[in-house]
Amino acid sequence: MARMRMNQAIAAAIGDEMRENPDVVTFGEDVAVAGGPFKTSDGLLEEFGPLRVRDTPIAEMGFMGAAVGAAATGLRPVAEIMFVEFLGVALDQLVTEAAKFNYLSGGTVRVPMVMRASVGAGLGFGCQHSQVMESWMVGSPGLKIAVLSGPGNAYGLTRAAIRDDNPVAVLEPRILYAVRGDVTTGVEGIIPLGQAATLASGNDITLVSCGSTVRTCLAAAGEADGWTADVIDLQTLQPWDTEAVLSSVARTGRLAVVEECPYSGGWGADIVAKVVSEAFGDLSAPPMRITAPDVHVPFGKELEQRYLPSAEYVTAQVGELLATGESPPHWWERDGALV
Amino acid sequence: MARMRMNQAIAAAIGDEMRENPDVVTFGEDVAVAGGPFKTSDGLLEEFGPLRVRDTPIAEMGFMGAAVGAAATGLRPVAEIMFVEFLGVALDQLVTEAAKFNYLSGGTVRVPMVMRASVGAGLGFGCQHSQVMESWMVGSPGLKIAVLSGPGNAYGLTRAAIRDDNPVAVLEPRILYAVRGDVTTGVEGIIPLGQAATLASGNDITLVSCGSTVRTCLAAAGEADGWTADVIDLQTLQPWDTEAVLSSVARTGRLAVVEECPYSGGWGADIVAKVVSEAFGDLSAPPMRITAPDVHVPFGKELEQRYLPSAEYVTAQVGELLATGESPPHWWERDGALV
Amino acid sequence: MSSEVLARREAVRTDRTARFERMVEIRALEDAVRGLFAEGLVHGTTHTCQGQEAVSVGVAAALRPTDSVCCTYRGHGMGMALGLTPQQVCGEIMGRVVGSIGGVGGSMHLCETSIGLLPTMAIVGAGVPVAAGAALTAQVRGTDDVAVAVFGDGAANIGAFHEGINIASIWKLPAIFICENNQYGEYSPIAATTPIANIADRAVSYGIPGEVVDGQDVDAVNAAVEAAAARARAGDGPSLLEMKTYRYAGHSRSDTAPYRPAGEFEKWYERDPINTFGARLVAEGLLADGEPEKITARVTEQVDAAVAEVKTADSPGVASMFENVLV
Amino acid sequence: MSSEVLARREAVRTDRTARFERMVEIRALEDAVRGLFAEGLVHGTTHTCQGQEAVSVGVAAALRPTDSVCCTYRGHGMGMALGLTPQQVCGEIMGRVVGSIGGVGGSMHLCETSIGLLPTMAIVGAGVPVAAGAALTAQVRGTDDVAVAVFGDGAANIGAFHEGINIASIWKLPAIFICENNQYGEYSPIAATTPIANIADRAVSYGIPGEVVDGQDVDAVNAAVEAAAARARAGDGPSLLEMKTYRYAGHSRSDTAPYRPAGEFEKWYERDPINTFGARLVAEGLLADGEPEKITARVTEQVDAAVAEVKTADSPGVASMFENVLV
Numbered sequence A, B: 001m002a003r004m005r006m007n008q009a010i011a012a013a014i015g016d017e018m019r020e021n022p023d024v025v026t027f028g029e030d031v032a033v034a035g036g037p038f039k040t041s042d043g044l045l046e047e048f049g050p051l052r053v054r055d056t057p058i059a060e061m062g063f064m065g066a067a068v069g070a071a072a073t074g075l076r077p078v079a080e081i082m083f084v085e086f087l088g089v090a091l092d093q094l095v096t097e098a099a100k101f102n103y104l105s106g107g108t109v110r111v112p113m114v115m116r117a118s119v120g121a122g123l124g125f126g127c128q129h130s131q132v133m134e135s136w137m138v139g140s141p142g143l144k145i146a147v148l149s150g151p152g153n154a155y156g157l158t159r160a161a162i163r164d165d166n167p168v169a170v171l172e173p174r175i176l177y178a179v180r181g182d183v184t185t186g187v188e189g190i191i192p193l194g195q196a197a198t199l200a201s202g203n204d205i206t207l208v209s210c211g212s213t214v215r216t217c218l219a220a221a222g223e224a225d226g227w228t229a230d231v232i233d234l235q236t237l238q239p240w241d242t243e244a245v246l247s248s249v250a251r252t253g254r255l256a257v258v259e260e261c262p263y264s265g266g267w268g269a270d271i272v273a274k275v276v277s278e279a280f281g282d283l284s285a286p287p288m289r290i291t292a293p294d295v296h297v298p299f300g301k302e303l304e305q306r307y308l309p310s311a312e313y314v315t316a317q318v319g320e321l322l323a324t325g326e327s328p329p330h331w332w333e334r335d336g337a338l339v
Numbered sequence C, D: 001m002s003s004e005v006l007a008r009r010e011a012v013r014t015d016r017t018a019r020f021e022r023m024v025e026i027r028a029l030e031d032a033v034r035g036l037f038a039e040g041l042v043h044g045t046t047h048t049c050q051g052q053e054a055v056s057v058g059v060a061a062a063l064r065p066t067d068s069v070c071c072t073y074r075g076h077g078m079g080m081a082l083g084l085t086p087q088q089v090c091g092e093i094m095g096r097v098v099g100s101i102g103g104v105g106g107s108m109h110l111c112e113t114s115i116g117l118l119p120t121m122a123i124v125g126a127g128v129p130v131a132a133g134a135a136l137t138a139q140v141r142g143t144d145d146v147a148v149a150v151f152g153d154g155a156a157n158i159g160a161f162h163e164g165i166n167i168a169s170i171w172k173l174p175a176i177f178i179c180e181n182n183q184y185g186e187y188s189p190i191a192a193t194t195p196i197a198n199i200a201d202r203a204v205s206y207g208i209p210g211e212v213v214d215g216q217d218v219d220a221v222n223a224a225v226e227a228a229a230a231r232a233r234a235g236d237g238p239s240l241l242e243m244k245t246y247r248y249a250g251h252s253r254s255d256t257a258p259y260r261p262a263g264e265f266e267k268w269y270e271r272d273p274i275n276t277f278g279a280r281l282v283a284e285g286l287l288a289d290g291e292p293e294k295i296t297a298r299v300t301e302q303v304d305a306a307v308a309e310v311k312t313a314d315s316p317g318v319a320s321m322f323e324n325v326l327v
């Protein structure tokens, strides 16, 4: 157990895998000499040398492709996309090549690569550098997607991703890089992909979260007055832990999914759709989604904070759901919200 | 009114807009001299000349970017992506540039461009040329998405897309290009974006479809024994016609969304999530999604047909939902399905 | 505002002294911006262009207001060279309604169509094909406008660069591709990412002229862009110009540039674009002895006043995030 | 199957007569495939490579089985040159379990790792950076393997080409980039999309050797690839080779190539790679007079028999689509 920041936990996870397995290599823009734009590979160049830790040109398609080819021939590359939006110039390699190679080789080629990307809003990077964009990847068969929610699972999920024989996208909420927490290091810290973590237990509602909304939900549940909640951190978005969510909802009878991204096309809709199809009879209230509005991530501290679902907002929405038995309107749908 | 194939309807729509507005231009790979790989621009070069109708190099990022720049400075470009998967090398320009320029110009720059792409399975093109990939675009604020379901709305939606001042993605199910139908040409044939079409009326369930699944749903409803359905063609996937779906479900009390794409990350989840939040009390059965499985589109006629939801399958699933009041398992979840 | 912006646009086009003043103004604003961030007065990040002023101003001087310019997150200098006011730039950086796009974009996002500035793009390389598209408009409409993409040395390694220039060449579009080679892409020196010495040599791949230009000399920049623009306006197609320049500050707010070899900055500073141009104007008799210094003091004061004014400006309200999403 | 494949792999590496036979075999299979499609016996599309056999075989002849090859949807020839059997290729095209990947991919998707054939990619340009990655494995592991990307002339205009070669150069990877310039990208002649005459000239952008090679001469192809491979194995980095060749058939099944100027095919056919190589082997005394024709007849018969056999093979069951999605 060690106390560290999330970016340190990521560097530790990559370093521990590199130490155990000479096939693990890592590259990306300013990953080597500078230790990563967010210091998620600090010290790796010094320890593992320039053959295994590399800076790349600004060429996401090029180095994602290099990761695919390296993985297909035996390495376990960890490629960093600095901001997930940059996948917009490289998605082909991840979704259309890497995720399909096993199938397109009759099972003879594995692509054990990791695509790490920083994601999310809250730091004032403006609308081309603040999204999560998991929708670009969810729905791509052959790809796993993990989302970090703090130092502890950052370490464990990153190691699991590197060990996985499938291509894995690891999404790292940028706003959490500096957050400190306890990390179980070593193999026992590895967190299997596909498993959710239930971080709080309660009776009245199941709060499903992922990435940056995990702490939002924990705070919301903490502030709750008159109700208690199961707080589930999905950890892996694809494949997600249906079992954990369904068994919680079977008990609580209510569901709220809390997402950082806009309402349309968000991953929470998948959760809701699955839950209603499997557990319709268990539900005592409509499953609810709490998301950002369908707008670009605004600049400006207040605007950006308003854009993101806050703990207070989650508490209020859940309170209203419990009180009325109906899905409350989103904040931007309420009278006077926009003045 | 004229009878034509869907690809001809598309060419007619582009041609009519080009005739009315000198700012409309079109380009893409083999769009000009060859009249389009799917003959969706046949005759346009001859009529409008090489200044307005162009072949491009194989450079989707390049020519999508050119569309963005041209649209931002006053033209109305219609750019063709031959197979929607190729957006994986060009998504940035559509989602991160075009869709954000209005916002990033304080409302002073409009990007009236159309990105047309052929989509979908059924023609044996293999797993890198058979997807729909609307998930790459749904959830991108600032972008509209229309999906064609036959010659009639192909003409009307394409013209509406070209006239729209926002970037619009038009998804064209490849399997329908050769389908003939009646087309209302001229301005009265234009179909406003954002409006669904209710193609059949019934009492027991609302079938929501889009693109290639429209005819599947119509056939399923036609074959139905003991039940009748509203069949809704969404036509526009973003923003989708909430009103049409909710008012139908308010009457039928049941919902099935029929999608061509894999279960995970499909657009139908958004429909289900919205309906359960707005109309939970109206529902007499769990909303159901009928989709392809979470696998790559297989090659081979039988496999590919099995992969796609068929009319018979829709009829059977709906029948089972009505009979049991529960969401039936998907075909691949049933015992013995895979032997 | 718009007439002021147009007047500023025109000044740089016609008056070399104004070019000097504008370079000073850009430097002063960029210094002030780094100060604001250091003080913690601003959210987010910023990318300033101290040392590269001659490129921005030289380019702007060669273009007409109806020409289009695509540039990057490092766009304050280019924006101001084209005519944006310090208020518009600083207002955007600080997220105030007086900002170029109303304060909803931040440091990386400026726009002013009246002077040809398309939305600046924060995705490396994105502006290259977009500029080709703007040039396409000119070609289709038969105007003699040109479109310019300004991008960094690092951007020359990304696919959009290759695709955009190739399309512009095959279509003979009136475009000018200007690579601002400031020697670094983020923290990486160009030699770590680019296997050739001159990015201008890549013009060979597209069958277009490629030229290395002294980016520290505003007159040289201006002349090269004017020649490329004349070529483009005449229907002879695009050019690739590489401006050799230097980024005095780190890549972004948090970067102190520890990776720079000792003496490198000093070597470049000897040919500081503002100092050398000031001296040239004095030598030519266009400015009196000591006048560059006086201009610098005056302009810096004006910029500081503008920044102070922006500090008191309003922030956009919640409704603004819902505006301009769909037309 | 695997030992047969390896033996076929070895034959082409060591025996020039085997190279002749393999070129004949490729031609025969491609002709048969177009026939199958014309008869409506196959689902989907296909892209055949008649006329380009010397490139496939010359490349394969210069490589070792541990080298990696990334190629495209137009991959039947390359696959067979490396050792795939006609059954494996035709089986995949017809969607039968005897196909290279079990019949779930179709004409565009072949793979056989025992001979270095990575999954063929149906996205133009995708294989270029993937080959760089395979070369990275060799470099990191310190083997002297090389990785090869084979792609078309049209692919030289896409971003992945630019990015992949640039990375290979800056990292000095043991890669060989082979542009199979068959004069067309789909229905567009190269001059409509590419503003320079020789794609090999683009090597300048990456500071690597670029060479134009006669792609109709299997010996010339072999020699050029051997030299590039030697360079790569010695740690001297990648090369770009442009093979000038010609696509006899249309782009894909439905294309009759009406856009071809009259006489163009005939001109290229004068230097048909199979005819000229057969004549050369006779001239050199390696084959007797009339033997090329006999080989052609025999091999064509074998191919036709293989195709007939495939027609009777099983199709994959429903379960196959659920296999190999996740490991």
Ligand SMILES: Cc1ncc(C[n+]2csc(CCOP(=O)(O)OP(=O)(O)O)c2C)c(N)n1
Pocket: A029, A058, A059, A060, A082, A086, A089, C074, C122, C123, C124, C125, C151, C152, C153, C154, C155, C156, C182, C184, C185, C186, C247, C251
């Ligand atoms: C596609 C993409 N990849 C990476 C980045 C992150 N990034 C922002 S600026 C930058 C360096 C760009 O270097 P250069 O092109 O030389 O321009 P400069 O910053 O020096 O002006 C990088 C890598 C980005 N914005 N977009």
Ligand SMILES: Cc1ncc(C[n+]2csc(CCOP(=O)(O)OP(=O)(O)O)c2C)c(N)n1
Pocket: B029, B058, B060, B082, B086, B089, D074, D122, D123, D124, D125, D151, D152, D153, D154, D155, D156, D182, D184, D185, D186, D247, D251
């Ligand atoms: C990214 C992408 N864009 C477009 C296509 C459609 N397409 C398939 S083959 C082809 C032509 C490729 O030409 P070339 O590279 O010369 O190879 P050739 O087919 O001549 O072997 C095109 C445009 C594709 N598969 N991928």
Ligand SMILES: [Mg+2]
Pocket: C152, C153, C154, C180, C181, C182, C183, C184, C185, C186
């Ligand atoms: Mg730079």
Ligand SMILES: [Mg+2]
Pocket: D152, D153, D154, D180, D181, D182, D183, D184, D185, D186
């Ligand atoms: Mg070709």
